Amino acid sequence: MQKKRAKTARRSLCPLNASVEMLGDRWSLLILRDMMLRGSRTYKEFLEASLEGIATNILADRLQRLERNGIISAKPDAHDGRKTIYTLTPKGIDLAPALTEMVLWAAKHERVGNQPLIRQMRNNKEGFIAKVVQRLRAAK
Amino acid sequence: MQKKRAKTARRSLCPLNASVEMLGDRWSLLILRDMMLRGSRTYKEFLEASLEGIATNILADRLQRLERNGIISAKPDAHDGRKTIYTLTPKGIDLAPALTEMVLWAAKHERVGNQPLIRQMRNNKEGFIAKVVQRLRAAK
Numbered sequence: 478m479q480k481k482r483a484k485t486a487r488r489s490l491c492p493l494n495a496s497v498e499m500l501g502d503r504w505s506l507l508i509l510r511d512m513m514l515r516g517s518r519t520y521k522e523f524l525e526a527s528l529e530g531i532a533t534n535i536l537a538d539r540l541q542r543l544e545r546n547g548i549i550s551a552k553p554d555a556h557d558g559r560k561t562i563y564t565l566t567p568k569g570i571d572l573a574p575a576l577t578e579m580v581l582w583a584a585k586h587e588r589v590g591n592q593p594l595i596r597q598m599r600n601n602k603e604g605f606i607a608k609v610v611q612r613l614r615a616a617k
Numbered sequence: 618m619q620k621k622r623a624k625t626a627r628r629s630l631c632p633l634n635a636s637v638e639m640l641g642d643r644w645s646l647l648i649l650r651d652m653m654l655r656g657s658r659t660y661k662e663f664l665e666a667s668l669e670g671i672a673t674n675i676l677a678d679r680l681q682r683l684e685r686n687g688i689i690s691a692k693p694d695a696h697d698g699r700k701t702i703y704t705l706t707p708k709g710i711d712l713a714p715a716l717t718e719m720v721l722w723a724a725k726h727e728r729v730g731n732q733p734l735i736r737q738m739r740n741n742k743e744g745f746i747a748k749v750v751q752r753l754r755a756a757k
Binding site: 488489490491492493494495496497498499500501502503506507510528529530547568571572574575576577578579580581582583584585586587588589590591594595 | 628629630631632633634635636637638639640641642643646647650668669670687708711712714715716717718719720721722723724725726727728729730731734735
């Protein structure tokens with residue numbers, strides 16, 4: 478129901494608008510980065526992995542929003558029912574190329590860290606994306 | 618100076634974080650879309666082209682921010698000095714692949730419009746990006 482409501486409330490039918498309505502907020506993209514590249518899967522891991530110091534209320538809100546938009550899924554940990562495990566859905570995994578292009582763009586124009594990652598992406602962009610996608614699919 | 622201040626204030630050195638600090642706001646990306654795909658160049662054109670109904674104060678703020686981040690440049694119209702003409706810098710033009718991936722992602726997973734555009738991107742992504750880049754460079 479949430480999904481339907483979100484859809485009908487869109488400000489336009491433009492596909493880029495659909496993307497930015499789902500992702501156009503810095504924290505959502507940083508959470509997806511932590512899932513894709515660092516394998517963060519729990520609330521605690523997101524908080525601890527966050528280089529940018531995400532606030533707890535923002536993290537909780539963005540996880541809900543990403544789930545509502547079908548980008549991540551949440552289920553109880555099989556070993557500890559009080560913990561929730563978040564994984565990327567196929568729709569979320571499909572964001573790997575967009576995130577890769579954003580990293581490459583910043584790496585070209587700004588002074589940034591994580592040069593080994595950037596080298597991998599530059600040397601073989603398609604191969605890098607394929608490897609990330611394969612790892613994420615296997616992790617489900 | 619603004620550029621330097623923005624850089625030193627970053628929350629992390631992560632390249633994706635650099636991107637989202639510059640772009641992680643829906644309106645900035647929609648302004649860039651209107652420049653890339655519709656050739657909008659003036660404040661008035663941005664307001665009139667905006668499918669999503671951008672507010673005047675937000676438009677003014679985002680244009681300033683994009684300029685401060687070196688993504689667009691502003692200069693007086695040669696024919697009418699009271700008008701400002703905005704164009705994408707080389708750094709802004711380099712966003713074409715990231716925006717294309719975001720469009721393709723939404724087109725795959727959401728019900729969106731502008732199918733002719735999406736077909737062009739799908740049929741030949743690299744060719745589509747190259748054509749957009751070429752047009753934008755020629756427009757400077």
